[in-house]
Structures are given as C-alpha cells and as structure tokens.
Amino acid sequence: MSMNLPLDGNNAIAQLEGEMNILKNLLVKSLVLTSLVLTSLVVVAPQGSAADPKLNAACSKAGAKGQAGDVAFVCTKVGNKLVWKKAKNAAAAKPAAAAVKPSGTLNIAHWDFLAPKYGAEMQAVIKSYEKYNPNAKIETVGIVRAVYETKMKIQLSAKGGPDLFTIPDTFYPELARSNLLEPLDNVFSEATKKTMNESNKGGIWRGKQLAITWQVAPYAFFWNKDILEKAGVKPPTTAAELVAAAKTIKEKTGVTGFAVRSRLAEETPWWIDFNNWVVGFNGGWSDGEKLTIDSPQNIAAVTAYKAVYDSGGFSVGDDASTFRSKFGQGLVGMMIDATGALPAMIGEKVPSKSVGASKLPFPGKSTSQVGILFGINANSKNKALAKDFLNWFLIKDTQQAISEMIGNTSTVATETIVPAAFLLENPWAAAYKENGKSTRSSVPDGFESSTSEIRKEVLTQIEQVLLGKMTPAEALKKAQDNLS
Amino acid sequence: MPYFFVGAATIYLILFTSIPLLRGFWFSFTDSLLLAPTEGKFVGFENYRRYLTDQSFYSSLWTTIVYTFVVVVGAVSLGVISAIAINEKLPGRAIFRSMLTVPWAVPGVSVVLIYNWIYNYDSGVANQAVRALGMGQKGWLIDPSLGMFSVAFASIWKVFPFIMLVVLAALQSVPEELREASKVDGADRFSAFKTVVIPHLMPTIRVASLLMTIWSIRRFEIIYLLTGGGPSGATNTIVINVYKQAFESSELGRAAALGILGLLLSLSVTIVYFAVDRKNAKRDSL
Numbered sequence: 001m002s003m004n005l006p007l008d009g010n011n012a013i014a015q016l017e018g019e020m021n022i023l024k025n026l027l028v029k030s031l032v033l034t035s036l037v038l039t040s041l042v043v044v045a046p047q048g049s050a051a052d053p054k055l056n057a058a059c060s061k062a063g064a065k066g067q068a069g070d071v072a073f074v075c076t077k078v079g080n081k082l083v084w085k086k087a088k089n090a091a092a093a094k095p096a097a098a099a100v101k102p103s104g105t106l107n108i109a110h111w112d113f114l115a116p117k118y119g120a121e122m123q124a125v126i127k128s129y130e131k132y133n134p135n136a137k138i139e140t141v142g143i144v145r146a147v148y149e150t151k152m153k154i155q156l157s158a159k160g161g162p163d164l165f166t167i168p169d170t171f172y173p174e175l176a177r178s179n180l181l182e183p184l185d186n187v188f189s190e191a192t193k194k195t196m197n198e199s200n201k202g203g204i205w206r207g208k209q210l211a212i213t214w215q216v217a218p219y220a221f222f223w224n225k226d227i228l229e230k231a232g233v234k235p236p237t238t239a240a241e242l243v244a245a246a247k248t249i250k251e252k253t254g255v256t257g258f259a260v261r262s263r264l265a266e267e268t269p270w271w272i273d274f275n276n277w278v279v280g281f282n283g284g285w286s287d288g289e290k291l292t293i294d295s296p297q298n299i300a301a302v303t304a305y306k307a308v309y310d311s312g313g314f315s316v317g318d319d320a321s322t323f324r325s326k327f328g329q330g331l332v333g334m335m336i337d338a339t340g341a342l343p344a345m346i347g348e349k350v351p352s353k354s355v356g357a358s359k360l361p362f363p364g365k366s367t368s369q370v371g372i373l374f375g376i377n378a379n380s381k382n383k384a385l386a387k388d389f390l391n392w393f394l395i396k397d398t399q400q401a402i403s404e405m406i407g408n409t410s411t412v413a414t415e416t417i418v419p420a421a422f423l424l425e426n427p428w429a430a431a432y433k434e435n436g437k438s439t440r441s442s443v444p445d446g447f448e449s450s451t452s453e454i455r456k457e458v459l460t461q462i463e464q465v466l467l468g469k470m471t472p473a474e475a476l477k478k479a480q481d482n483l484s
Numbered sequence: 485m486p487y488f489f490v491g492a493a494t495i496y497l498i499l500f501t502s503i504p505l506l507r508g509f510w511f512s513f514t515d516s517l518l519l520a521p522t523e524g525k526f527v528g529f530e531n532y533r534r535y536l537t538d539q540s541f542y543s544s545l546w547t548t549i550v551y552t553f554v555v556v557v558g559a560v561s562l563g564v565i566s567a568i569a570i571n572e573k574l575p576g577r578a579i580f581r582s583m584l585t586v587p588w589a590v591p592g593v594s595v596v597l598i599y600n601w602i603y604n605y606d607s608g609v610a611n612q613a614v615r616a617l618g619m620g621q622k623g624w625l626i627d628p629s630l631g632m633f634s635v636a637f638a639s640i641w642k643v644f645p646f647i648m649l650v651v652l653a654a655l656q657s658v659p660e661e662l663r664e665a666s667k668v669d670g671a672d673r674f675s676a677f678k679t680v681v682i683p684h685l686m687p688t689i690r691v692a693s694l695l696m697t698i699w700s701i702r703r704f705e706i707i708y709l710l711t712g713g714g715p716s717g718a719t720n721t722i723v724i725n726v727y728k729q730a731f732e733s734s735e736l737g738r739a740a741a742l743g744i745l746g747l748l749l750s751l752s753v754t755i756v757y758f759a760v761d762r763k764n765a766k767r768d769s770l
Contacts, residue, residue: 149731150731153518153731153734154518154731157519157520157521174519178517178520180519263626263715264713264714264715265709265710265711265712265713265714266712267712316605316606316623316626317603317604317605317625317626318605318606319600322600322604452732452733452734456733464716466626467626467627467715467716469716
C-alpha cells in the first residue's frame with residue numbers, strides 16, 4: 001500500500017479511503033472463506049463432540065460417557081431414544097470422564113505467582129489440575145504487578161496472551177468492552193452456579209458472565225500495638241482521632257504515624273486505596289447515572305485525607321513498597337491496606353500478635369476492595385480446556401486451598417471456611433473477614449469504561465489539594481466539571 | 485560483495501525500524517485503540533490538531549527541553565571535569581576510574597531504587613543533609629518546584645560516566661609532541677590546555693553531547709519510575725506522555741502522533757548539529 005502524505009487533504013483522504021476499502025474487501029473475502037472452511041469442518045465433525053451433554057438431550061451411542069462441569073452423564077436408552085442421563089455414581093464416573101477430558105497446554109497468568117510468600121505454593125495449587133485432568137499441562141506465567149495491565153494489553157492486542165488470566169477489576173471494563181474475554185454463561189452446571197457467591201456478579205458485563213472471582217480483598221485499618229502503646233494512644237475510631245494519633249506517634253516515638261498511598265506515580269493502586277475514604281464517608285464516584293465526584297461526602301473524605309496528610313505523622317512521599325517495608329521494620333504506627341498486603345509485612349520485628357485491626361476509622365461501614373477476576377482469553381486456542389479448568393477451579397477443595405494460601409481473609413469465588421487455629425494465631429484476620437461483608441469497588445457504577453479517564457482527572461485534582469493549591473471542594477468541583 | 489555486507493544491516497533496519505516507524509506514522513492518522521489496533525478509522529490530522537491546540541502539549545514539550553538541557557549541560561560538565569581529573573597521575577587513579585564508572589554500569593531500575601531512598605521524605609540522605617544544614621525538610625519527589633531537579637540529578641549521576649569515558653579516551657589521544665611544543669613556546673599549563681587540549685576534545689564533546697541530547701529526549705525509565713511524570717506534571721516529558729497515552733489510556737493513535745512529534749524534536753536537534761558541524765568544517769578548511 002502506498003503511503004502518500006495528505007498534502008492535498010481531500011484527494012489524499014479519498015485515496016486512502018479507497019485503499020482501505022480494497023483492504024476491507026480482501027479481508028471480508030478471506031473471512032467468508034475462512035468461515036466456510038470452518039463451517040464445513042463443524043459439519044464433518046462428529047456431532048457428539050460439538051457440545052457438552054445436557055440432561056435429556058439426545059446422544060448417539062448407548063453407554064457413552066460425558067461430562068458437563070462437575071456432572072457426569074451416561075448415554076442411556078429411554079424408550080426408542082438415546083438421551084443423556086446423570087451418572088448414578090458421580091464420584092465413580094469422574095475417572096472415566098477424565099478419559100474424555102480435553103487435552104492440551106494451558107498458559108495461566110497472574111502477578112501473584114511471583115508473590116514472595118505464597119507464589120510458589122499458588123503455582124503448585126494451580127498445577128494440581130494436572131492430576132484432575134491428566135491430559136492437561138499447566139504453564140504458569142508470573143508478570144510483575146506494576147506492568148501487568150501493560151503487558152496484557154500488548155499481548156492481547158496482538159491476538160496473543162495466556163489462555164486464562166487474572167484481571168484487576170479496574171482493568172476488566174476495558175477488556176470486556178473490547179470483546180477480549182470468552183463468555184462463560186454456558187460453562188458451569190446449575191449445581192456449580194449455586195456454589196458461586198455474590199462477588200462473581202462483578203464479572204458480569206452487559207448481562208454476560210465474562211469472568212469469575214479469583215479474589216476480592218477487603219481493606220482494614222490496622223496498627224502496631226507496641227508503637228501505639230509506646231506513644232500512649234488508643235486505636236482511633238474517627239478521622240479526627242486518626243489525625244491526632246498520627247501526630248502523637250510521630251512526636252513521641254519518632255516513627256511514621258500513619259501510611260497510605262498518596263502519589264500519582266502509583267495511579268491505579270492509589271485510586272483503589274483512596275476509594276476507602278470515599279466509601280468510608282458514605283460517598284461514591286457516581287450514582288449509576290451521573291458522576292457525583294463533588295458530593296458533600298466526597299469533599300468530607302478529601303478533607304479528612306488532607307488533614308492526616310498534613311498532620312506531621314503521615315508517610316509523605318513514600319510509595320507502597322517503602323511504607324510497607326517500614327511497617328515490617330516497626331517504623332510505621334498505623335495503616336489502611338488490603339488483606340493481601342498485611343501477611344507480607346508480618347515477620348520477626350512485627351509478629352502477627354502485635355498487630356491490631358478494625359473497621360476503618362470513618363463514619364461508614366464499607367471499605368474499598370482489590371477485586372481480581374479470572375477469565376478466558378477470547379483468542380485462546382484451548383477454550384474447551386480452559387473451561388474445564390474453570391470448572392475444576394470452582395470445586396470446593398480448590399477454592400479452600402486458594403483461600404488459605406492467600407491468607408484466609410479474602411473472598412474467593414465460593415464460600416470457604418477460615419480455620420479456627422488461623423484466627424487464633426492472627427487476631428487481625430477477624431476484622432478483615434468482617435469488613436469483607438461490605439466492600440465496594442472503585443470502578444464507577446455506570447461509567448465502567450471511563451474508569452481510567454475519571455481516575456486520572458480526580459487524582460490529578462486531589463494531588464493539587466495535597467500540594468495546598470486547592471481546597472477539596474474546589475478540586476472535586478473542577479474534576480466534576482472537566483469530566484461532565 | 486559490498487551489498488552482502490550492508491544487506492544484513494539493511495534487512496534488520498527495514499524489519500525492526502522502518503516498518504514499525506511507518507506503521508506508527510500510519511497509526512498517528514487513525515483513532516486506533518491499543519486493544520483493537522487494526523480497527524481504527526482514518527482521522528487525518530485530528531490527533532496532531534488536538535495536540536497542537538492543547539496547552540498541556542506545550543507544557544510537556546517545555547518540560548522535555550528543560551530536562552534535556554539540564555541533563556546535557558550537567559552530564560557533559562561533570563563528565564569532562566571528571567575525565568580531566570582522572571587523566572592526571574594521582575595516587576589511586578585506577579580506583580577513582582572504577583568508582584566513577586560504576587553509575588553507568590548500574591541498571592536504570594536500580595538507580596531509581598537508590599534515589600527513592602536518597603529522596604525519602606522522612607529518612608532519606610538528602611533530607612538528613614539539608615536538615616543538618618538547618619534548611620528543614622524538602623519534598624524532593626513531591627514538591628513540583630523540586631521534581632525536575634531531583635529527576636535531572638539522578639539522570640546526570642547515571643549518565644555522566646559515559647561522557648567521562650569518551651572524553652578520557654580523547655584526552656589520551658592528544659599528541660604529546662603538541663603539548664611539548666606549547667611548553668617550548670612558553671605556554672603555561674592553563675594556556676596549553678586551552679590552546680592544545682580543548683580544540684582536540686571539541687569534536688568528541690560535540691558528538692557526545694548530541695548523543696546525550698537524543699538519549700535525554702527519549703529517556704523513560706528513570707523519570708517514570710521516580711515520579712511517573714509528577715509531581716503535578718513537573719517531569720511530564722513527551723516520552724512519559726506517549727507511554728501514558730498508549731498504555732494507560734490505550735489511545736494508540738494519539739500516542740503515535742505524540743511519538744512522531746517527539747521524533748521531530750530529536751530530528752531537529754540532529755539537523756542543527758550537522759548544520760553547525762558543516763559550518764565548522766567549512767571554517768576550518770579556509
């Protein structure tokens with residue numbers, strides 16, 4: 001294709017459009033041809049392999065076995081017809097069903113595969129699917145969290161990427177809108193669907209289930225009991241007490257009083273963290289129909305945030321890895337962070353029993369959440385295998401193993417049990433479990449696909465508040481006006 | 485035979501430079517999104533028009549020019565002074581040479597980690613130093629008036645050894661007989677340096693400065709990882725903007741247009757360099 005610069009605007013545009021039309025024609029022709037070839041292949045293929053068995057649906061060979069989700073079927077003669085019936089002994093049917101399970105290699109990506117504390121264990125749990133389906137091979141792909149979205153975007157835009165991958169809930173709308181996720185509506189049996197908890201609704205996009213829950217991590221307010229005792233302060237329960245406590249800790253002990261994210265360099269995680277203040281003050285970014293950025297509740301939230309930022313006890317300028325390291329070293333008094341972060345900070349210097357936790361010291365009950373979904377790449381060449389994997393992923397034992405591995409305090413796709421011994425050893429866990437009952441996503445309801453635009457604008461204005469260049473009311477009004 | 489030797493390099497350049505560049509050029513005239521790059525529609529000069537009428541583009545352009553100027557002047561000055569110092573016969577010269585070369589060998593990400601700690605508000609070395617001098621605490625990475633200085637300082641620390649090594653090599657190739665001749669003519673140490681050494685170094689410094697300028701215009705990792713373009717846009721160079729447009733906002737078409745504008749900036753520097761070089765060559769030949 002020639003690449004003339006449009007020196008003479010209209011002619012050049014017309015020429016380029018003409019060339020685009022030729023390309024489009026060629027593309028359409030090849031697509032039609034490909035469709036014809038694929039259609040003929042489907043027609044030629046044995047019908048039994050075209051779809052998963054359904055109860056009372058016709059089958060072709062008596063005694064044939066099949067599996068849909070975790071339900072095993074046997075092709076049974078009823079009158080003159082051959083139909084699928086549930087196998088009488090599902091447990092016994094499983095090994096037989098394994099023989100007809102799809103085969104191949106599945107690539108599965110998640111940043112937590114690199115987690116220092118449990119990454120290797122998580123990979124081992126995921127790979128244990130190979131025992132359930134001996135025809136499958138699992139390859140885990142760990143990608144650093146900071147570049148996860150970028151790497152996934154690059155791979156997916158080139159029609160590549162892993163077969164299955166975890167999806168931050170803030171990234172999910174962009175993928176869903178671009179049709180890059182395989183619909184999952186017919187993947188699970190009714191029995192499996194009944195085990196899936198409410199959190200899986202986060203994976204529904206315009207009526208279609210495109211992903212399921214991997215983990216929903218709630219936030220909690222927690223503190224180093226030894227530091228608070230040394231400073232002579234009680235765990236705060238209001239925003240005003242938080243400001244006073246942060247200041248006192250700094251003055252009396254010399255360590256940082258309170259730490260949360262505050263830098264635009266960590267834009268996405270700061271947005272999720274900051275949502276704690278918004279939902280904690282009973283605010284929100286939208287009411288489902290219009291943006292509510294400059295609502296009185298949000299202004300109160302930013303005002304409280306600014307007050308603690310200016311308290312003299314705030315971790316000014318620290319990124320999360322820095323203030324988390326400091327907490328682990330016993331150099332930070334109080335924090336608000338997600339459940340996955342705290343176990344990594346606990347160690348010799350700050351043992352689990354030295355950590356106290358509660359609801360956020362704000363008027364409302366809710367906390368933000370780190371929502372992680374799990375879906376199938378629409379470009380995957382192993383969709384049948386990937387769907388089988390998801391069915392295995394939702395089995396009770398798999399979910400319990402995942403839940404325990406990530407610290408017991410997150411919500412996973414189905415209900416799980418927190419071992420009593422764990423709660424005894426980790427007293428802070430109860431607060432997370434309680435907070436998990438009322439988490440709210442940082443994705444603005446009704447404006448899901450504009451999340452990144454809203455995030456950038458709002459945080460840019462909040463940065464101005466932190467720099468003392470605007471009041472919270474002015475900043476949020478400006479953000480509201482710029483986005484409206 | 486000559487075609488054989490240039491063939492491999494030509495194929496490499498076509499595959500990995502020319503084709504992506506042309507594709508990027510094409511994208512800059514479309515509204516392509518990163519997740520659907522082939523589905524973009526032709527929008528003519530719309531992406532360019534939006535930038536050229538947007539004040540934030542000029543702010544980003546100015547930031548790029550300031551950053552580049554500060555880093556080039558800083559790195560070249562420090563590099564030349566260091567090269568002259570370690571060219572002298574002083575005790576422990578080999579150790580000094582090795583130590584001064586270390587920053588060049590340190591990966592960019594490690595430089596960022598080091599400087600994140602140096603600039604830490606509560607416990608960083610920089611604030612400990614200014615506190616000791618009675619100047620209070622500075623927000624090196626959070627105060628917009630200090631953001632550019634902090635990022636430029638870290639960049640200069642990382643890149644000056646390159647200039648130092650290049651200039652050191654040039655210094656060691658100054659003909660000894662010229663130095664001797666200037667001594668015989670009665671020149672003192674400073675005069676000999678000014679009339680013999682500096683003219684000999686100038687072509688090297690010019691080329692090194694050109695390279696440093698182009699590298700500074702397109703530097704990404706140190707700036708992005710230290711400040712992400714902040715605080716309050718103080719270090720938001722064109723390259724940082726391209727990254728944000730392409731990978732955070734997924735606006736591939738707009739990012740490509742900005743990339744082309746950045747390329748024009750680099751090209752203009754190169755053109756100015758060659759124009760000056762040509763003028764100097766003509767003057768020298770007279």
